[in-house]
Amino acid sequence: MSLAALKATAHAHPRRLRPAAPAGLVACALLAALAFLAALAVGAVSISPGRVLEILAGAFSTPADEAGAAMRERIVVLDIRLPRAVLGLLTGAGTAMAGAVMQGVFRNPLADPGLVGVAPGAALAAVSFFVLGAPLVALLPPLAQTLALPLCAFAGSLITTLLIARLSMREGAMSVATLLFSGLALGALASAGTGLLVFISSEQQSREFVFWTLGSLGGATWPKVALVAPFVGFLVVCAPVLARGLDALALGEAEAFHVGVPVERLKRLAIIAVAAGVGACVAAAGVIGFIGLVVPHLVRMWLGPGHRVLLPASALLGAAVLIAADICARIAVAPAELPLGVVTALVGAPFFLWLLLRRRMIG
Amino acid sequence: MSANARALAGTLAASALCALLAVTPAAAHHVTDASGRRVEVRDTAHIVSIGSAVTEILFALGVGERVVAVDQTSVYPEAARKLPNVGYMRALSPEGVLSKTPSVIIASEGSGPREAIEVLSHSSVPVVLIPDGHSPDAIVRKIEMVADAVGIPEKGQELANAVRSDFRQLAHEIATLKHHPRAVFVLSTAGGAPIVGGAGTSADAMFHLAGLENAVAGVKGYKPASEEVLLTAQPDVIVVMSGGGQPLPPETIFAIPAFRNSPAAKHKRLITLPGSYLLGFGPRTPEAALDLALAARANAKLAPLPVHSWSSEPNP
Numbered sequence: 173m174s175l176a177a178l179k180a181t182a183h184a185h186p187r188r189l190r191p192a193a194p195a196g197l198v199a200c201a202l203l204a205a206l207a208f209l210a211a212l213a214v215g216a217v218s219i220s221p222g223r224v225l226e227i228l229a230g231a232f233s234t235p236a237d238e239a240g241a242a243m244r245e246r247i248v249v250l251d252i253r254l255p256r257a258v259l260g261l262l263t264g265a266g267t268a269m270a271g272a273v274m275q276g277v278f279r280n281p282l283a284d285p286g287l288v289g290v291a292p293g294a295a296l297a298a299v300s301f302f303v304l305g306a307p308l309v310a311l312l313p314p315l316a317q318t319l320a321l322p323l324c325a326f327a328g329s330l331i332t333t334l335l336i337a338r339l340s341m342r343e344g345a346m347s348v349a350t351l352l353f354s355g356l357a358l359g360a361l362a363s364a365g366t367g368l369l370v371f372i373s374s375e376q377q378s379r380e381f382v383f384w385t386l387g388s389l390g391g392a393t394w395p396k397v398a399l400v401a402p403f404v405g406f407l408v409v410c411a412p413v414l415a416r417g418l419d420a421l422a423l424g425e426a427e428a429f430h431v432g433v434p435v436e437r438l439k440r441l442a443i444i445a446v447a448a449g450v451g452a453c454v455a456a457a458g459v460i461g462f463i464g465l466v467v468p469h470l471v472r473m474w475l476g477p478g479h480r481v482l483l484p485a486s487a488l489l490g491a492a493v494l495i496a497a498d499i500c501a502r503i504a505v506a507p508a509e510l511p512l513g514v515v516t517a518l519v520g521a522p523f524f525l526w527l528l529l530r531r532r533m534i535g
Numbered sequence: 536m537s538a539n540a541r542a543l544a545g546t547l548a549a550s551a552l553c554a555l556l557a558v559t560p561a562a563a564h565h566v567t568d569a570s571g572r573r574v575e576v577r578d579t580a581h582i583v584s585i586g587s588a589v590t591e592i593l594f595a596l597g598v599g600e601r602v603v604a605v606d607q608t609s610v611y612p613e614a615a616r617k618l619p620n621v622g623y624m625r626a627l628s629p630e631g632v633l634s635k636t637p638s639v640i641i642a643s644e645g646s647g648p649r650e651a652i653e654v655l656s657h658s659s660v661p662v663v664l665i666p667d668g669h670s671p672d673a674i675v676r677k678i679e680m681v682a683d684a685v686g687i688p689e690k691g692q693e694l695a696n697a698v699r700s701d702f703r704q705l706a707h708e709i710a711t712l713k714h715h716p717r718a719v720f721v722l723s724t725a726g727g728a729p730i731v732g733g734a735g736t737s738a739d740a741m742f743h744l745a746g747l748e749n750a751v752a753g754v755k756g757y758k759p760a761s762e763e764v765l766l767t768a769q770p771d772v773i774v775v776m777s778g779g780g781q782p783l784p785p786e787t788i789f790a791i792p793a794f795r796n797s798p799a800a801k802h803k804r805l806i807t808l809p810g811s812y813l814l815g816f817g818p819r820t821p822e823a824a825l826d827l828a829l830a831a832r833a834n835a836k837l838a839p840l841p842v843h844s845w846s847s848e849p850n851p
Contacts, residue, residue: 247792247795248763301725305781310782374607379757388726390762458727506764511759
């Protein structure tokens with residue numbers, strides 16, 4: 173069955189959107205835009221908003237007579253803050269949307285992209301890079317050197333996910349339970365490999381790796397952005413198709429199959445899109461917790477469980493939340509920087525607990 | 536007993552003691568170590584040495600042949616690299632250390648984990664902890680304490696005096712320099728924001744010895760630094776170490792937006808020194824600081840330090 177057929181069948185059972193949906197989407201988009209602009213205006217170096225706008229307006233013309241301070245301000249806005257904000261937009265959107273898709277596939281609001289082994293696989297590849305990669309990296313051309321770590325982590329996450337998907341296929345059907353268990357087993361294996369490498373690593377290597385696992389948008393460059401964009405883009409392109417299928421899947425696999433949704437194909441597409449999107453995000457920014465869990469949950473409470481609103485709203489809100497967290501990471505302990513994963517978990521975990529408790533009081 | 540007989544007995548006893556001394560390297564003696572414990576050391580024939588400074592000092596004192604095992608950080612001199620390795624100094628296994636049948640364990644204060652050091656201290660093998668520190672005085676204290684632990688205080692004084700005079704000469708040479716370049720020590724750039732050596736780090740201490748100004752003194756410890764702040768820091772030189780983790784060639788360092796328009800990038804001033812040499816804080820530190828001071832300045836003239844037997848090997 174082709175994707176076109178998927179689309180066709182999905183039209184057979186439209187979900188009533190909550191009246192708040194369009195307004196909700198607009199609100200999420202505004203939040204994301206606001207966070208993005210704030211990320212360009214705020215930082216350890218203080219530059220007036222007017223000057224930031226001036227720099228952005230003249231982004232493509234380099235004034236010849238620019239003095240040292242003005243030139244530094246230009247570099248701060250265009251070479252440090254802008255690629256970082258774009259990377260935050262991509263990773264936030266990718267991680268939150270991937271979380272929503274995984275929760276739809278597993279029909280469980282607690283599922284997260286980590287279930288398909290993305291993080292442990294990427295971590296194993298990253299630690300291999302830190303501990304064993306030095307002699308190999310020296311052989312690469314300069315641009316490849318700066319991208320060696322993200323490429324390595326991306327390969328690691330993809331290989332793990334494909335292995336897990338392979339293991340859970342039986343006679344053309346993918347069992348979600350087997351997927352879960354093989355994900356756990358392979359994740360444990362990858363973590364064991366990571367532990368062994370940490371054990372043989374030097375102090376510098378283990379420190380590098382620890383900071384990597386805590387996540388950071390630091391070191392954001394345009395090549396890094398270019399590395400992530402196509403994969404998050406793929407997830408975004410797949411979203412409309414996935415949304416319709418996941419809505420049907422919410423009724424149950426057998427029910428979805430009987431109303432004509434190609435369930436196996438849908439699950440496969442979801443896993444591939446999530447693995448590519450999240451793999452690229454983890455590769456570029458390390459492991460960033462809680463966005464994939466908290467953001468879709470928030471959107472469901474606010475705009476309902478329909479995936480056609482949930483996926484785009486999660487992407488926009490995820491971008492807004494991640495960029496906001498990165499602003500905190502950049503200015504909270506300036507001139508040093510907090511790891512991004514620490515900020516998202518520090519804010520995300522208590523907020524999530526509060527949500528749970530509030531629901532218990534009401535329920 | 537007649538006076539003659541007494542003298543004879545005394546002579547006999549003395550010669551017996553001498554014979555005994557020839558067998559055991561030193562009689563039992565006591566050392567008060569960095570943790571304030573009074574440790575009794577009976578035999579120093581089989582030393583397990585933990586920490587690069589401790590190992591360098593033992594070899595500089597001329598008792599390198601008594602070292603039976605070292606840790607991963609001990610990469611100088613070459614003879615130390617060939618010895619059995621008990622693993623990383625902060626992840627010691629008590630049993631692994633004891634399996635080398637040491638008669639004494641001399642370990643840098645930063646060794647760990649704490650439980651392992653405690654278990655070793657309660658074993659029958661004496662553990663002498665050597666204080667950590669980055670100042671000339673701290674390095675002299677390390678030398679004196681290691682020498683006391685091995686029972687050769689006079690040798691320790693000799694080495695301590697030589698290192699002290701090296702530090703004096705270094706300070707004198709640095710004082711002649713008018714220019715104090717701004718420097719940044721970069722530990723790593725791979726995992727996101729560059730991790731730099733801020734105030735209170737070993738790299739910061741080396742900068743002071745070499746008459747350099749730490750351009751990121753606002754950061755405390757080895758931490759990821761804000762790239763915007765690095766950009767405004769405008770370092771004249773960037774210092775990295777080799778032999779630790781990822782290699783950091785000029786292409787990598789100067790491709791970072793934060794360093795792209797710094798004076799260091801303009802004049803391509805990136806200094807790479809082996810980690811054990813640059814941040815070892817042992818007897819070779821005055822020389823390392825002088826090397827760093829020279830490398831950081833385009834055309835400074837500084838008199839070289841005297842050549843010593845313990846620093847004549849090439850770096851690993």
